[in-house]
Amino acid sequence: MNSKITWPAPFHPSISPVFVSNTIDINASPEKVWYWLTNATTWQEWYCNASKVKLMNQQGGSLQAGTIFRWRTFGANLRSEVKEFIPNERLAWDAKGIGILAYHAWLIIPTATGCTVLTEETQYGILCRLGKLFMPYRMYKYHQLWLEGLKRKAEES
Numbered sequence: 825m826n827s828k829i830t831w832p833a834p835f836h837p838s839i840s841p842v843f844v845s846n847t848i849d850i851n852a853s854p855e856k857v858w859y860w861l862t863n864a865t866t867w868q869e870w871y872c873n874a875s876k877v878k879l880m881n882q883q884g885g886s887l888q889a890g891t892i893f894r895w896r897t898f899g900a901n902l903r904s905e906v907k908e909f910i911p912n913e914r915l916a917w918d919a920k921g922i923g924i925l926a927y928h929a930w931l932i933i934p935t936a937t938g939c940t941v942l943t944e945e946t947q948y949g950i951l952c953r954l955g956k957l958f959m960p961y962r963m964y965k966y967h968q969l970w971l972e973g974l975k976r977k978a979e980e981s
Contacts, residue, residue, distance in 0.1 A: 835946045857978045860978055875895070927946050
């Protein structure tokens with residue numbers, strides 16, 4: 825496994841039971857992509873699988889280093905904390921819920937026409953394993969929808 829993501833040891837894809845990787849090319853600057861990616865309280869407006877996003881330890885709607893937020897995705901209520909935050913380049917958070925422990929990372933790579941966005945996630949827990957067994961492409965599908973929504977927002981702004 826040759827990932828460009830900086831993985832905390834227990835979440836490396838080589839040892840995680842659930843792993844998904846998605847990419848998209850976006851004809852917009854990394855700064856525009858970063859704006860929409862970190863503006864978490866707007867996700868539900870342009871990504872159908874995120875709702876009830878609430879930042880717990882700060883004012884405003886944008887993620888920052890150390891932001892703790894609660895949200896709902898894939899039918900689960902989660903508590904997440906931003907673990908990696910390099911503006912316009914890298915963002916990652918953990919996610920904890922009943923039967924779920926995950927790490928979701930984003931990488932924005934500048935290109936001649938804008939940027940490529942890579943998002944990868946690893947998961948542990950009984951619900952994650954069941955999801956992989958009964959709906960093996962579900963997380964890939966919804967992460968691709970997230971990237972497509974991000975592309976639309978960044979290219980429109």
